[in-house]
Amino acid sequence: MGGGPCTWKQAREGTADMTASGAPRELDIYDIAFLAGGPARVVDTAVVALLRTRRLRLQSPGHLVTADLSRRHPVEAAVLDAVGPTGHRSVDTIRRRVLDDERLLEVERRLQPGTGDPEVRQVAVGGREQLTDQRLRAEIFDVPTTALEPARPGHRSRGIDHSDPRLAAYRSGGGADKAGVVFGFLGGGP
DSSP, X not given: OOSSOOOHHHHHHTOOOBOTTSOBOOXXXXXXXXXXXXXXXXXXXXXXXXXXTTSEEEEETTEEEESOOOOSSHHHHHHHHHHOSSSOXXXXXXXXXXXXXXHHHHHHHHTOOXXXXXXXHHHHHHOGGGOOOHHHHHHHHOOOOOOOOOOOTTOOOTTOOTTOHHHHHHHTTOSOOHHHHHHHHTTSOO
């Protein structure tokens, strides 16, 4: 098989690119950047990588120029081509020039998730807070937690010392050592 990272489809079907040891290939830094922030994040990541390896340099604040045209990754090659061998470019100009570049589009194609639902992708990348359907988010994730109810006056549960101040603090939500209270209930604590 090829040498690049696997697609979601390949991973599901068991036809993913494999390393010599038979393990699936790991995501590279540009795959991770795409998953975390889309194409613009990929370009930003490549610009920083190229600056750190001295293949791009800052001519003045906001103006990038090429210093070395050696290419180590297709995304970096696309960014170097967008800057060009002469002149200078801003990051915004580089982004505009690279967004339709086949080398950047390949990262997106390779990482297409099993669902085309953008809401699902947002949750996958940014967590449950990214679910824009507030009603659905509340119904799924904002479920009330179950807490110990305070004992009814005059009611004693079997085997629990209701005079224990730690238990009273726990029931009232105070700062009692909850692990200690639970441990005490199990018969191993003070």
